[in-house]
Amino acid sequence: MKNQQGIKSFVKRSKRLTSAQKLYLCNKNKNINYFTPNKIIDYFELFKNTNPCILDIGFGDGKLLVNIAKKYQEINFIGIEVYDSGIGNILKQISKENLYNLKITNFDAVEFLENNVNDISLDGISLFFPDPWPKKKHHKRRILNAKFLDLLSKKIKSGGFVKIATDWENYGNDIIETFEKNSKFEKTNDIDLFKFRPITKFEKRGITLGHKIFELSYKLK
Ligand SMILES: C[S@@+](CC[C@H](N)C(=O)[O-])C[C@H]1O[C@@H](n2cnc3c(N)ncnc32)[C@H](O)[C@@H]1O
Numbered sequence: 001m002k003n004q005q006g007i008k009s010f011v012k013r014s015k016r017l018t019s020a021q022k023l024y025l026c027n028k029n030k031n032i033n034y035f036t037p038n039k040i041i042d043y044f045e046l047f048k049n050t051n052p053c054i055l056d057i058g059f060g061d062g063k064l065l066v067n068i069a070k071k072y073q074e075i076n077f078i079g080i081e082v083y084d085s086g087i088g089n090i091l092k093q094i095s096k097e098n099l100y101n102l103k104i105t106n107f108d109a110v111e112f113l114e115n116n117v118n119d120i121s122l123d124g125i126s127l128f129f130p131d132p133w134p135k136k137k138h139h140k141r142r143i144l145n146a147k148f149l150d151l152l153s154k155k156i157k158s159g160g161f162v163k164i165a166t167d168w169e170n171y172g173n174d175i176i177e178t179f180e181k182n183s184k185f186e187k188t189n190d191i192d193l194f195k196f197r198p199i200t201k202f203e204k205r206g207i208t209l210g211h212k213i214f215e216l217s218y219k220l221k
Contacts, residue, residue: 007140007141008108008110008141009110009130009131009141009142009143010082010108010131010141012083015083015084015085017085017088018085018088020088020092021085021087021088021089021092022088023092024087024088025084025087025088028091028106031091032100033099033102033103033104034091034103034104034105034106035103035104036105037105037107037112037115037116040115040116040117040118041117043121046076046103047076047100047101047103048100049076051074051075051101052076052124053075053076053078053121053122053123054075054078054122054123054125054193055077055078055079055080055109055124055125055126056077056079056080056126056127056128057080057109057125057126057127057130057143058080058081058082058109058127058129058131058143059080059081059086059090059128060086060200060201060202061086061090061200062081062086062090062093063198063200063201064197064198064200065077065079065090065102066090066093066094066097066102067197067198068193068194069099069101069102070097070099072101072193073099073100073101074101075123076101076102076103077101077102077103078103078105079102079103079104079105080104080105080106080107080109081104081106082106082108082109084106087104087106090104091104109143110143110148113152113155114151117155118155119154120154120155120156120157120158122155122156122157122160123156123160123161124156124161124163124193125152125155125160125161125162125163126162126163126164126191126194127144127162127163127165128164128165128197128200128202128203129165129166129167129202129203129206130142130143130166130171131143132166134168139174142171142174144164144171144174144175145178146178146181146182149178149179149185150182153182153184153220156220157220158220158221159219160219161188161191161217161219161220162185162217163190163191163216163217164214164216164217165203165214165216166213166214166216167202167203167205167206167207167209167211167212167213168206168211169211169212171214172212175214175216176214176216179216179218183221184220184221185218185220185221186221187217187218187219188217188218188219189217190215190217191217
């Protein structure tokens with residue numbers, strides 16, 4: 001599925017990969033931390049346990065996701081990213097870790113949620129610094145919109161969370177407004193899991209630019 005206007009939230013550009021990224025990418029299908037979603041995912045089949053499951057959308061270089069997954073091994077994490085370099089990077093980072101609670105996939109999160117995730121099955125969804133598409137003419141590419149929120153509300157269990165951080169003021173305000181218009185969610189305190197998260201590459205860039213960081217946390221009623 002594309003977004004409301006039939007437009008994707010990303011543009012795939014072929015970025016030069018390092019030899020390590022290439023190596024991990026080529027061997028991804030043999031990697032225990034990687035999976036290809038070709039049907040509705042069965043969390044028990046994937047993780048071999050019934051622990052809560054959180055989806056992190058657009059993990060970028062993967063440092064935050066790996067840090068959180070290592071800290072909370074009693075929680076399962078699925079990381080989804082469209083960029084090959086991100087996939088190669090994260091698989092390299094976890095190659096020596098024996099992390100059984102983290103599974104990675106190389107896919108469009110919107111299509112994945114629509115086609116591969118059961119309704120009322122996730123305990124939480126996080127998006128750290130989603131692409132801001134700062135030019136007004138590109139706002140239609142932003143992943144967070146009313147239709148996407150509606151999709152999230154179907155996939156999360158009651159009491160489950162959506163956590164978003166952004167450093168773009170008008171995107172932050174837009175997200176707040178979109179949640180306010182959706183009666184299924186209510187604002188909540190920051191999610192404990194992420195309280196002491198490491199600063200991401202995009203967050204660092206925002207801070208350098210003097211941007212305020214919006215920490216937005218909502219729960220499904
Ligand atoms: C600005 S980066 C932020 C990366 C990371 N979360 C961080 O804070 O450093 C946004 C990421 O979202 C990914 N992305 C955008 N749309 C996506 C989609 N529909 N499905 C999966 N990943 C997506 C992009 O490839 C990009 O790596």
